Amino acid sequence: MRIQLLFLFISLLVLNSESLNCDGNSPRGHPSDLRVFHIDSPCSPYKQPKTVSWESTLLKDNARLQYLSSLAVGKKPWVPIASGRSIVQSPTYIVKANIGTPAQPMLVALDTSNDVTWVPCSGCVGCASSVLFDPSKSSSSRTLQCEATQCKQAPNPTCTVSKSCGFNMTYGGSTITASLSQDTLTLTNDAIPNYTFGCINKATGTSLPAQGLMGLGRGPLSLISQTQNLYKSTFSYCLPNSKSSSFSGTLRLGPKFQPVRIKTTPLLKNPRRSSLYYVNMVGIRVGNKIVDIPPSALAFNPATGAGTIFDSGTVYTRLVEPAYVAVRNEFRRRVKNANATSLGGFDTCYSGSVVFPSVTFMFAGMNVTLPPDNLLIHSSSGSTSCLAMAAAPNNVNSVLNVIASMQQQNHRVLIDLPNSRLGISRETCT
Numbered sequence: 040m041r042i043q044l045l046f047l048f049i050s051l052l053v054l055n056s057e058s059l060n061c062d063g064n065s066p067r068g069h070p071s072d073l074r075v076f077h078i079d080s081p082c083s084p085y086k087q088p089k090t091v092s093w094e095s096t097l098l099k100d101n102a103r104l105q106y107l108s109s110l111a112v113g114k115k116p117w118v119p120i121a122s123g124r125s126i127v128q129s130p131t132y133i134v135k136a137n138i139g140t141p142a143q144p145m146l147v148a149l150d151t152s153n154d155v156t157w158v159p160c161s162g163c164v165g166c167a168s169s170v171l172f173d174p175s176k177s178s179s180s181r182t183l184q185c186e187a188t189q190c191k192q193a194p195n196p197t198c199t200v201s202k203s204c205g206f207n208m209t210y211g212g213s214t215i216t217a218s219l220s221q222d223t224l225t226l227t228n229d230a231i232p233n234y235t236f237g238c239i240n241k242a243t244g245t246s247l248p249a250q251g252l253m254g255l256g257r258g259p260l261s262l263i264s265q266t267q268n269l270y271k272s273t274f275s276y277c278l279p280n281s282k283s284s285s286f287s288g289t290l291r292l293g294p295k296f297q298p299v300r301i302k303t304t305p306l307l308k309n310p311r312r313s314s315l316y317y318v319n320m321v322g323i324r325v326g327n328k329i330v331d332i333p334p335s336a337l338a339f340n341p342a343t344g345a346g347t348i349f350d351s352g353t354v355y356t357r358l359v360e361p362a363y364v365a366v367r368n369e370f371r372r373r374v375k376n377a378n379a380t381s382l383g384g385f386d387t388c389y390s391g392s393v394v395f396p397s398v399t400f401m402f403a404g405m406n407v408t409l410p411p412d413n414l415l416i417h418s419s420s421g422s423t424s425c426l427a428m429a430a431a432p433n434n435v436n437s438v439l440n441v442i443a444s445m446q447q448q449n450h451r452v453l454i455d456l457p458n459s460r461l462g463i464s465r466e467t468c469t
Contacts, residue, residue, distance in 0.1 A: 071270075071296060073134045073226055075149060075288040075468075077281050083133060083146070100353050100429075100443070132278055132351065132444070134290055136253060137225040138236075139177030145170065148248035149276070149290065151351040151454075154258030154314050155193065155206075156224075157217055157237030158251030165242040168249040174238060180222045182238075189235045192259045193219050206237060210252075213244025226292065229269065235260055255351075255454075256314035263456065266292070272456035273297065278351070278448045279468040280412060288468035298451055301462040302405035306454075309341045316454060318461055319403040320347040320440060323362065325369040326396035336362040337440065345438035347402075349452065349461060353443040355416075356428045362440065363430040370396060370426055382418065385425035393424065400442065407463050413446050 077083065133146045138158065145158050159166035161173040174180040183189055183204045190196050190204035196219075197205045204219040217237030224234035239251075254261045255274065263272050270293040277288040291297065307317040320337050323330050336359045339346035345359075358366060367387050371379050373396040374389060382388045389395075395415065399408040416427040427445055431437050453462035 071227060071229065071292040073290040073292070075132050075134055075276065075278060075290055077132060077279055080279075096354050100355055100357070132288070133248075133250075134226075134253065138172055138234075139174070139222050140179040141177075142223075142225055143172050143177070145172060145250045147251040147253045149255065149351055150252050151255045151349065152315055153210075153252060153254040153352075154256040154261040154264075155208075155237055156234075156251070156253045156260075156262065157215065157239055159242070159249075160218075160238040160240060163239050163242060166239060167242075167245070167247070170250050172238065172251075174220060174222070177222055179232070180220060183219045183221060183235065187219075189260060190219055193237075211244070211246030213242060213246040215239050215247065216241040229292070231266055231269065234265060254314075257316070257456070258314050261314070263454070269293065273454065275451050275453040275462075276351070277451045277466050277468040278444055280448050281354075281445065294455070294457075297453055297455070298462070298464050298466075301451070301453055301464040302407070303453070303455075303460040303462040304402040304404045306456070306459045306461050307339055307346065309339075309344065309346065311341055312344050315348045315350075316461060317346045317348050320400060321403055322401040323358075323366050324397075324399040324401060324406075325366060326373050328369060329401070330362075330365045330369050332362045332365045336360075340438070343438050347440040347442065349442045349447070351444055351447070353441045354445055356443045356446045357431045357439075357441045358428060359438055359440055360430045363428065366398070366428070367426065370398070380423075382423055382425055384429065385416070385427070386429075388423050388425035390423045395424070400446075405463065407450075409446060410449075410465075413448055413450075416445070 132149045134149050136145050136147050136156075137143065138145060147156070147158065158172045159168050159170075161171045161175070163171060174182075185196075185198040185202050185204050187204060190198075193204065193206035194208040195206055197207065199205060205217060206219060207214065207216045215237070217239045219235065220238040221233045221235050224231040224236070255263060258264065263270065263274060273292075273294040275291045275297055277291075279288040304318050307319060309315065309317050317339060319339055322337070323332060335345075337347065357363075371387060374393055377389050377391075377393050379387045379389065395411065397408055398414055399406050414427060415424045417424050431439060431441070449465070449467050451462075451464045451466040453460075453464075455462065
């Protein structure tokens with residue numbers, strides 16, 4: 040009997056070691072796939088030693104929306120950290136990027152609402168990561184000069200005495216000062232020469248992704264813009280469930296291997312927030328009822344920044360207050376024989392065995408009905424379940440609906456800029 044139990048224990052250990060693959064390159068699937076790890080996955084160097092509370096995550100979402108607010112009216116001057124404020128922003132998903140010749144691996148945050156890629160570099164003052172990119176060890180590294188076109192495209196560009204280009208920006212509650220550099224960026228098997236990115240030499244605050252960030256926004260310095268010839272301004276991603284510790288999603292680059300059968304909605308352009316992926320949300324259905332939401336709460340308005348975006352960095356979906364209140368109230372009305380309570384920042388929570396209604400986001404040309412895993416968040420004990428949405432904060436983003444990563448998990452989200460469309464199809468990220 041002891042021998043049998045020992046054999047079973049060893050078999051489970053072997054099975055677990057085989058199922059957990061932390062290599063940044065996808066062992067199977069499409070050749071342009073990148074592995075995507077949740078920040079709390081065992082594969083992530085940022086995994087927290089203890090479970091992060093919902094209230095803490097909502098606080099980080101507030102910081103995320105604070106960053107989005109900085110995009111409201113074009114470029115803004117340097118905004119230092121306000122005295123006494125502590126805004127903590129953290130990346131949710133990371134991908135492996137190799138920079139330089141020979142390659143230096145970095146685990147960078149995936150951000151669909153940011154343009155410039157940036158990484159901490161050797162000699163950085165204030166960078167928290169022990170993993171730093173060293174340009175002196177790369178034979179293909181160079182610093183861009185002030186007359187370069189890319190210098191004018193950087194946020195808040197500066198020019199040094201030696202005429203080299205730099206820039207500074209705020210991100211959540213942090214600030215960075217960086218040199219604008221070029222080097223070879225390698226993703227899976229694709230080498231991208233002369234890729235422009237920021238080499239951080241000074242940082243303040245605690246909200247920066249430790250090993251840097253990869254911008255997947257719509258601006259001229261984003262990955263998508265710099266690789267137009269290679270990836271044709273097309274990509275998709277599937278984010279794994281944040282609770283999963285044994286599988287990862289993928290970032291798929293280029294049009295060749297994208298899903299054919301996929302529901303799509305037109306992408307909208309907002310010149311005041313040109314980095315963001317806006318879509319036209321026309322309604323929200325709870326159960327079989329289309330909720331009565333004021334049209335202004337969903338309307339796209341470039342002048343004010345109002346509308347709906349998809350964002351990989353915000354964790355829980357935020358709806359402008361009139362829309363959220365209407366959805367929440369109808370959700371509560373349809374939960375029979377139970378009273379809603381609050382828990383950790385969520386105001387629609389229930390204990391015990393409860394039958395929940397479905398929620399469907401209605402976009403121009405497509406509807407997306409959320410499975411329970413994308414709709415509800417559960418307490419650590421499992422006895423309480425909450426509607427995983429909240430009202431937009433009372434700032435410039437009070438007019439912005441954000442479809443966040445939890446509601447996107449286990450879906451393939453397609454960004455197809457040549458055809459100006461965003462697509463969604465159900466996909467289990469294994």
